[in-house]
Amino acid sequence: MTTRWHVDEALLVGWVEGRIGPVFAASVEQHVVGCALCRDRVGRAAVSDPGSDLPDFERTWSAIRDAVEVPRPSRTERLLAAGGLSAPDAMLAAGAPALRGAWLSVVALVVLFAAAASLADARAAGVTLFLIVAPLIPVAGVAVAYSVEVDPALEQEAATPYPKLRLVLLRTAAVLVVSLPLVAAAGLFLPTGVSPRWLLPAAGFTAVLLAASTWIDPARPAIAVALGWVITVAVTADRGSPVELLTGSGVIVYLVLLVGGLVALVLRIRHVGVRRRLS
Amino acid sequence: MIRPTVELIGVGKRFGGTAALDGVDLALTPGITGLLGPNGAGKTTLLRILATVLAADEGVVRLLDHDLATPQDRTAVRRRLGYLPQELGFPRGFSAFRFVDYMAVLKEWGSAPARHAEVRRVLEQVDLATLATKRISTLSGGQRRRVALAQALLGAPDLLVLDEPTTGLDPEQRVALRRVLAETARAATLVLATHQTEDVAALCDRVIVLSGGHVQFDGRVAQLVAAATGRVWLADAPDPAAQASWRTGSGRYRNVGKAAPSAAEVVDPTLEDAYLLLRGATTSDSIEVPA
Secondary structure (H helix, E strand, O other), X not given: OOOOOOOOHXXXXXXXXXXXXXXXXXXXXXXHHHOHHHHHHHHHHHHHOOOOOOOOHHHHHHHXXXXXXXXXXXXXXXXXXXXXXXXXXXXXHHOOHHHOOHXXXXXXXXXXXXXXXXXXXXXXXXXXXXXXXXXXXXXXXXXXXXXXXXXOOHHHHOOOOOOHHHXXXXXXHHHHHHHHHHHHHHHOOOOEOOEOOOHHHHHHHHHXXXXXXXXXXXXXXXXXXXXXXXXXXXXXXXXXXXXXXXXXXHHHHHHHXXXXXXXXXXXXXXXXXXXXXXX | OOOOOEEEXXXXXXXXXXXXXXXXXXXXXXXXXEXXXXXXXXXXXXXXXXXXXXXXXXXXXXXXXXXXXXXXXXXXXXXXXXXEOOXXXXXXXXXXXXXXXXXXXXXXXXXXXXXXXXXXXHHHHOOOHHHOOOXXXXXXXXXXXXXXXXXXXXXXOOEEEEEOOXXXXXXXXXXXXXXXXXXXXXXXXXXXXXXXXXXHHHHOOEEEEEEOOEEEEEEEHHHHHHOOOOOEEEEOOOOOOOOEEEXXXXXXXXXXXXOOOOOOEEOOOOHHHHHHHHHHOOOOOOOOOOO
C-alpha cells in the first residue's frame, strides 16, 4: 500500500511527547504502524527529545555488544595502565609477544637456576651464569619488542601510522618492568660487587640496541651482542673471575655504550618522531 | 586529467643478487587494479613497497601525493592506507574483535566507543560479526583472511593494498568480498594481487601483468582480453600447434595459441586465455594489444 500523506510535524512531536489527546493519538498511531517514513521520523523525534523516556536503542545495543565482544584487559594491561600508561598504549605494550607467558617462564627458570647454583657449592659457576644471563635479559627484551621473528602480526603493524619507535620503547619498557624485578631479586643472592653492577652492561647494551632499532630489525644486532657477551664472560671466567668485567675498563666501555646509545636514540627520536595522534 | 594516486618511476628492488623489481613505471588512479603474474614475478615485493613496509632501492615512489622520503611522509600515507599482506600472522590468543581493535589503536583510533563502532563496521563488512568473539586460532583459513581484510578496511582508506584477498574463500564469500571491494573502490585506489584471473575479470578496470620484475602488460582488462580474440578454439583433441590445451567439462579441449586453425571452432576468450597467451609470448612474438 502506498501512503500519500504523512503526519504533520507538530502532531508527530506532540504524540512522541505525549501531549495530544487520545483521538489524535490513535490516528497517529494507526498511520505510523503502516508508514516507514513516519516511523523513521518518530525515531528521530524521540532521540532529539531530551525528555523522552524512550531508550536510546543504538547506545544500549552498543553497550551490550561491548560487554560481549570487548575482551577484559589482561593482567599485564591492567598493571601497565595502573603504572600510568593510557589504555590504548597499555593495550599495545601488553600485545608484545614477549609478555605472553613463555618469556617470563624462561626468565624465571634461568634466574632461579643461577640463584640456586650460587647458594649451592658452585658459587663461581652461579656468578658466571648470572653474569651471562642478567645483562642479556633487557637485550632480549628489545629484540622481541619489534621483530618479525617473534611478532607474527608485524607485517600488518608496520603499515600503520603508529610510530614504530614508540612501540619498541613501550614494549621494551613493559618487558623490563615485568622481568627485571625477578633478575634483581636473584642478584641479591650473589656476592657484593656483582649486584647491582650488572645493570651497567645491561643499560649500555639496551641503549645501543634501542638506537639500532630505529634503522633495522633489532633481533640480529641483539644476537650479535648476546654472542659477544657470552664469549667475553666465558673467556674471562676461564682466566680468573668474570666479576672483573664489572670493574675498571669494563665500566668505561659500558658507560660509553650507554651515553653513545642514548645520544643516538634522542637524535633519532627527533628525526623519526614518537608522538602518536589518537582521534 | 585525474592526478595519479600511486606513481612509480623506475622503481627497482634487489634481494641479494636477484632483482625482484627492475625499472617499474606505474601511474594508478582511483578504481581497482589487478596485479597478475607467476610466482616470483615481483607482485608481493611491489605491494610491500606500496604498503610502505619495504623501501625501494631505486626510483621514485609517490603515494597519495607523498614521496615517502621522510618518516613524516610515510606516516601521512599510512594514515590513509589499508594493507592485507600475503602471509598472515596474528598475536596468539586474540579474538577477531580484539585483533581488529588492536590494529585500530595502531591506526590512531583512540576513543573506545568510536573505535569499537568502527571495528564492528568492518567485521560486519566482511561478514564476521557473528564470529567476533572467536579466537582467531579456531577460525578457518578463509575466515582468518577476512579478519585480516577487516583490519585493512578500518577507517575507509584512500589506498587499499591487498595481496591475494580471495585465497581460501569459498565462491559465496568471494562474491560477497567482490561486492565489498567494488563499493570501497568507488572512492579509493585499490591494488590487488591474485592468481585468480576471474577475480580480476569480475572486479578490475585495469590489469598489470608482472614478469621477472618487469611490467609485461599494463592496460584495461578488455584490451588484454581483446588481444586474444581468434586465438582460442575448441577441438576434440589437444592441438599440437596450441600454446596451452586442457580438457573442459564437456569433454572437448580448449586450445589457446598464436592463431586458431582456419576450420577451428573459435570461441570468445576469457582473461585467463589472454593471460596464458601473454605469458607464453616471447619478446619477438608478443601479442599485439589493440588501443
